[in-house]
Amino acid sequence: MKNRAWGGDYFFLLSNLMQKDFKIRYRNMSLGVFWSLLNPLVTMGVLTFVVTQIFKSPQPNYPVRILCGLVPFNFFSFAWGVGTNSIVDGSAFVKRVAIPREIIPIASVFSNCLHMFIQIGLLLFMTLVFGNPVNLNWFWLPLIWGLFIVFVCGLTLITSALNVFVRDVRYLVESFNAVLFWLVPIFYGFEIVPERYRPIYDFNPVSAMVFALRRILVEGGTPSFSTIRNLAFVSFSALIVGFIVFRQLRRKFYDYL
């Protein structure tokens, strides 16, 4: 059914939903935005300690390399996890107003972007602190982050719709994220991944983000064409499949919520 009955302002609604999420998250925390910084800093410190002191494999720029992995991974796991539950959490909206349903998971992902921008700020700050200069390749950053957000939106559309019918989808997503932490080169480098597993890493957008960020920020080089191509391909495929699946399933949301 078309949303003629609603006929409202898509962007105005999107911005209001994002503000709602953001305000609710930070209002009851006295340290507010500080918490967005603390988590990656603590994880970075612990991983650096374990790898350089316990496993004794000192690497230059190690804390920055870890942050290049943690920042995209944190965004991915959090935005996807929260977004998956967004339709169920927002059932009050789905059952009372004829707003376009896809706006709910998308607003959920976007509101996590604000959180992510703070962490990107931290990443860039640490990059400079460790003596890596600003270089022209930084212009690649908006493109790869944009593609990454597209990917997360696509994936979230699929799982948020499925979660309405099968409520343990959110637990599957949580478990998957826990596994993914080890399968993405966060605390290790691409170099040590055996040749035969590399294609898997190549087509995983989270890994692609980590490679591209390290290449740009730590090595000061241009990200490889194949990385960007694969990222773009997987991201837009996810978005298209996401919309198709979501549109198929959304007509039944009302009956199942």
Place this chain on the structure above:
Amino acid sequence: MSLIEFERVSKTFKQGAGAKLLLGHVQDRLRRTERNLFYALRNVSFRVEKGESLAVIGRNGAGKSTLLGLVAGLSDPNEGRVTVNGRVAALLELGSGFHWDLTGVENLWLNAALLGLTRKRTEEIFDSIVEFSGISDFIFQPLRTYSTGMVMRLAFAIAVHVDPDILIIDEVLAVGDAAFYTKCLDKIMEFRHAGKTLLFVSHSGAMLTTLCDRALWLDQGQVMADGLIADVAPLYEGHAATPVGA
């Protein structure tokens, strides 16, 4: 062209359907039981023209809310066709989109956006909404500090300012004090005089006879009568006096 048109509309729910964990879905597949279909609405046809004011009456579970959900575009019928030509504002469970940690102002903006207003329009009517709600300085406080009556006042104030073509009111007027109730009735009469279409839902009420000219009586998902409220209301009341199933 009718504003609302239902053509042989049926809406079914599978009994025992609904969200479940994966295991539940697997069990259903394995058992292959034929689930009973429950008809919330069965073969319902009616039209509402512009400027009409229709009361939908019936017992609990007669299908009134399902019917409103279809008009508001919240769900699709299983059979038949629903056509709605115009913007709908539904006052269904007022304030259910509110969030307790946000202030009155923040909830006002969010709700205006949910109900389909633009930023510009919200700015224009902002003062008018706050004034209508009559909650003055509390508007800057988080909603959890409000009384139930105040929450309803705010919700109603926002909804009546949406200026829809079709206004759906689902037994919400039983809130607030006498003064606010009168204010709401005045606003509803204003809508009627402006030639808007109204859809009321109730299981009773003398109020309906003053506000509506037509009534649609539903029972167990079927239309029992559709006509002037003066004719239909006595039939329904006679029926409602007898126990269910009699």
